[in-house]
Amino acid sequence: MFWLLLLSLTSSCLAYTVQQPQITLLEPQGIRFAYPDDGQVTLVAYHYSINQPLSGVAAGTYNYDVNSATNGYFVHENTNVNVGTGDVVSYWVNVITSTGGYLLTDQNWVASAPTTQPPVTDPPTQPPTTQTPATDPPTQPPATPTPSQTTTTQSTGGGTGTGGDGGTVVVTPSCSAYPCDASTCDMTQPPCNGLIFEENWDEFNLDRWQHELTMSGGGNWEFQIYTNNRSNSYVRDNTLFIKPTLTADHYGESFLSSGTIDMWGGSPADFCTANAWWGCMRTGSASNYLNPVESARIRTVDSFAFKYGRVDVEAKMPTGDWLWPAIWFLPKKNAYGQWPASGEMDLLESRGNTDLRDSQGVSHGNDAMGSTLHWGPYWPFNGYQKTTKEVHGSFGSEFHTYTLDWDENGITFYLDGTQTLHVDPGDQGFWEFGEFDDSAPGSNNPWATSSNKMTPFDQEFYLIINLAVGGTNGYFPDEWNNGNGAKPWNNASPTAMRDFWQAKNTWYPTWQSGVNNGENAALQVKNIKVWAK
Template identity: 35%
Template sequence: MPKLNLKFFFIKFLLISNLSFRIVGKLIFQDNFDTLDANVWLHESLNEAHLDEFQLYTDTKENSYSEHGILHIKPTLVVNEESDKFHPIRSARLSTKNSFSFTYGIIEFRARIPSGDWLFPALWLMPTNSQYGPWPTSGEIDVMESRGNRNLTDTQGNFVGVQQVSSTLHWGPRTDLDGWKLSHFSNNDNSCFSNAFHTYKTIWTPESISFHVDEEQIGITVPPEGGYWEMGDFNKDDLPNPWSNGTKSAPFDQSFYLIINLAVGGTHFFSDADNNEGGKPWKNTSPNAGLDFWKGRDQWLGTWNLATDDSHFLIDYVRVWDLE
């Protein structure tokens, strides 16, 4: 009987069971946040807010700063005549749009998510040139998103606040045909991701994109031979394939840059069907959602613990390796 080559079968098992397996190449980006380097991180301005969210982004040190090797993104209140308008909160959104982008690689960051009702922290990637068209046609890679609520549950009673982090790919030929549900993954930990630092990793290759929390894979997307067009079954919609000139991994075969931000509220991140201790001050269908949010601040303001850094999105480091 021939002798089994255990090494061969072990390597084959790794490749089959996790198509994102790659030997790590060289480190091509690293920030340990000893300082907040304006040459690396571009601050989004007040005029670049998402109008369906309840914050505006600033470049002030009050909303983003480095302290003892940790990046803080901190939400603050507007306590003047602007307080009754749609955007009563100030926060920060930082990107490497002008300094660093890459195609395929491994991104890892270590962070502690904030706690406080209706806070929405994220680290994600957007295409540098959007070569296939406007969102979501050129894709979006969400390495980590979460919600700051301590007692938020979905209709099945599952905690979907600080006990949960999620990772998602956005892709589709139109905004109403986003295939994100086919590439969305969540990880729950009842000890809460806001109580300690955790590592979040995305392994992005020409064959697959996988997501990891504390080195545990929580999901992987492997497009078929027909790519994301086939995966989304978009042929039935009688539309031209925007990725026909790309590779199998299109739109995720182009250069992307990094974004770190802390959003607040909004009409997309928090479902009206979920249950929150103290209720939800606004409806996503309301034309005055931001104003309703502000008027209902007695519900959420105390949960932010503003005398502490509980409501801060804390990032220890961000690192990117290429693939060997």
């Protein structure tokens, strides 16, 4: 605020007269603006429309900043616009000098024959646009826009002024959240170009990523404790690692059958995040062992959530028996009720086993991954069987790019650019798609008041990354065959954690804790990008 006041006062005392820019057509197509470099100018912003009136400092169809001079001029050339002889170019110019900002507004130029040959330029980057799916959805994900790094950028100019003979500019940018004001923001830079979230793991930003602290097992009676510990979650070489370790290495083996873990915490950073299923405090016994593994689950619930967009994640799955990695999304608010009424989007889940097969011999280990939507009126009614797909590949040995593309018309999953699953519930929405009138007769439709066919997937969702172990919900079926030895627990057993731990000699060697710092058993994530739609 002080800077803007100083700029205004300085500008009124030291007047600068904005000159007319030179405007010419390019051959075979395009337009060129050139403003002379008189030694005082540091930036020239061009705002213009073709055959459309442009009053005052309204945003034009095209808005660009030029922050460096070439051969004595601040030049902007646009070879993507089609301007013909006789077309009217309405424009205004914002010139920034060492003494302030000055305007030339309400200008018109009638196009004449081109006199300048087109240069080789990079077209301005535009934010991703929402495409309406064809009858057969595309098999390739939408192209990722790449922000331009040239000296010509979308405009950060704008404001109010005194008219066509130059005057004071008061810039009031609104460029920190998408969508941005094209008249005041650089539209080639995040978030204005649509890139609303990017994680390259330059550091482990705990303001962005909250650790969940709980023994609850995700409602699946999984075998891990989720901690905030750099042994289990850390960043190195621009990569996130979530690595499992043994609880016995922390507390001693006898502790599993006799100790007490209290996760209630004494400060905000230590508070238990999920008390359900005895998640915040447990005591071990001879039959009811404490969770034998420590791992991590991180989320963006307090820092980032979005509605509609495209997500690209580059990741490698862990290798090791009974490991369960996942990258997924939950609703920030349960707008339609508790799970699964408000939805869940699983970008990917996998199993760490090297040789895990069903009774038909189909592999479901670390050479397989699945993408799934969960939705239904209430548990146990969940229509996920209609919206899930498993594919095969080298997920435990190589990084791959996993993509979710989500808009008001459907949700599509891709693996390395190839479509794996497309979900469109139809015009009647997920209630009819799930046939819940038949499977849950007499149940109320939690989405009945919404006219959006994508409900419950029409709310903000946040990102979760975690590595679980085991569990009794059936993700590891009892009847499947594991090449490294039989599954060491039964999903109906009341002593599943004890049974799992006592078979440690069969599964723990597959985690290769003594090789490569145990990171073969880690879920590894290189980068995450979220583009708005």
